[in-house]
Amino acid sequence: MTVNRTVRRLRTVPDEEIGPSAAELDAIEVEWPVIAADVELLDARIAVLDRVPTEVDRQRIRRAHRRLLSARRELANRFGTPEVA
Template identity: 65%
Template sequence: MKHIVTVHDAVTAFEPWREPTAAELDAIEQEMPLIEAGVELLDAQITTLDRTPTELDARRIRRARRKVLAARRALTNTTVVTAEVGA
């Protein structure tokens, strides 16, 4: 009989060199408006899962989708401008 054993130490071991770098933290900070807009959209969609969406729910979802698209556009434009300046 074979025993299945988890590799607990490898999963939960503290490795200080595995912390995010400053560049990674900056990238996360730059993407934060998109992340927050995505969470808002998910929240609006989740509230309508167990009921029939009302007109107010539909407006909330549309507004959240527009916010996600605007955040994506802003992030893309920022990334393109940064890439052109850095090139």
């Protein structure tokens, strides 16, 4: 009887390697405002893919874009960014 290599590997993976680590979860939590703002902008853009955007749609997209830029700025200011030469 042969055992599939994948199954053998799954049986030997320690519990610590399954799922994200605490440090990875902390990093996701820190970046969550940027992720949420990015999703909001994508939702606004997807909503107008199959139709001509109205003024309300354009406002929604601009608002979502501003929120994304603001979230990115806050994240960059919180942790600092290296000097760009």
